[in-house]
Amino acid sequence: MSDLFPDSLPAAPDPDALREDAPLADRLRPRDLSEVVGQDHLTGPEGAIGRMVAAGRLSSMILWGPPGTGKTTIARLLADSVGMRFASVSAVFSGVADLKKAFAEADKAAEAGQRTLLFVDEIHRFNRAQQDGFLPFVERGTVTLVGATTENPSFALNAALLSRAQVLILQRLANEALDQLLERAEHLEGALPLTPAAREALVATADGDGRFLLNQAETLYNAKIEEPLDPAALGAFLQRRVAVYDKDREGHYNLISALHKAVRGSDVQASLYYLARMLTAGEEPRFLARRLIRMAVEDIGMADPQALVQCMAAKDAYEFLGSPEGELALVQACIYLATAPKSNAAYMAMKSSFKSARETGSLMPPQNILNAPTKLMKDIGYGSGYSYDHDAEDGFSGDNYWPEEMEPQAYYQPVERGFEREVRKRLDYWDKLRRERQ
Structure with a gap:
């Protein structure tokens, strides 16, 4: 199983009933949703799962998250929390015959007034035709489907199945x-x-x-x-590399801080040194990949949009190759970032635009750019006076897109470095046309 706790044991038995030689993870499995760690955004009172349990009714759902984050555990505890019968199949070991048996048993249970939660582990491993086989049973309520996957549901699951299930994202455990x-x-x-x-x-x-x-x-x-x-x-x-941390973990945070600042300061040699320090000490390469991606969007941004592409490619290359071969991809990404032109304009634009959005509340956009799908909405002015930019001279109408109660803002201020120099020229050109046409 790829989950934190296996589905071969009941959800909440008497712990004394477990064998003394049972695996440690089995003996520590949660007996209540409140004991699940790291997923409070779902299982807490305000989370989607917490609300469903409080209401006593579950909708079909897909639990998407990395291995070992509690997908199987949550499914078992969900059934127990709302008094449903729990049944499970694994797409790794099950075929059409197993599915037919599970649905037949669910039908029989429904006749006796017992609802069934069907947990499907690794649901993305079922092919498209097998996934379609779930639809009639989900639609008529024979089962409440809870699927678990480590793959992106948008690519791994049928659109028809996704439309009948809520996708809930589990986070890697902090x-x-x-x-x-x-x-x-x-x-x-x-x-x-x-x-x-x-x-x-x-x-x-x-x-x-x-x-x-x-x-x-x-x-x-x-x-x-x-x-x-x-x-x-x-x-x-x-027989596994482990990072060398001092007692207060300063070594770990000092090195990642040094790497980030060396990249920001365009010192490629120092950047490589600190990256090497962390890798040879046993730092988890995926952690470094995540931090390099963050550097690409925070410190380079639109000055070189390819920086993010390089980092995402490095992450994929590492996942494909593993260690030690894949670490070369991280080195290449680090070199690219350190030698790229720098700009935090996108980062600052995010901070200021988010602040503005929080302060202005729910101001309506101007009526001329509102959608008007009904006659009533057209009659009251929605969409009236909208200028289609492609019909305007230079493909630019110069319209005002801001709420009437709000002055236009300037969140994004590109720097005179790298690709943003070209972006600056475009913004200046559009500002000039806007002043002329307004």
């Missing part, structure tokens, strides 16, 4: 959530045989995967280690 899992493990099994720095390194290696973290912890418990391991010894024991 370090705080992973810490909670380790605390639960230590409450059950005792302190891990690790120094504080090694414990932090263990969390870092999990990269948001709770199941992986608990499996690594169980390996440490089973080894009966007498003296606490430091980060280097932990890496040697697990």
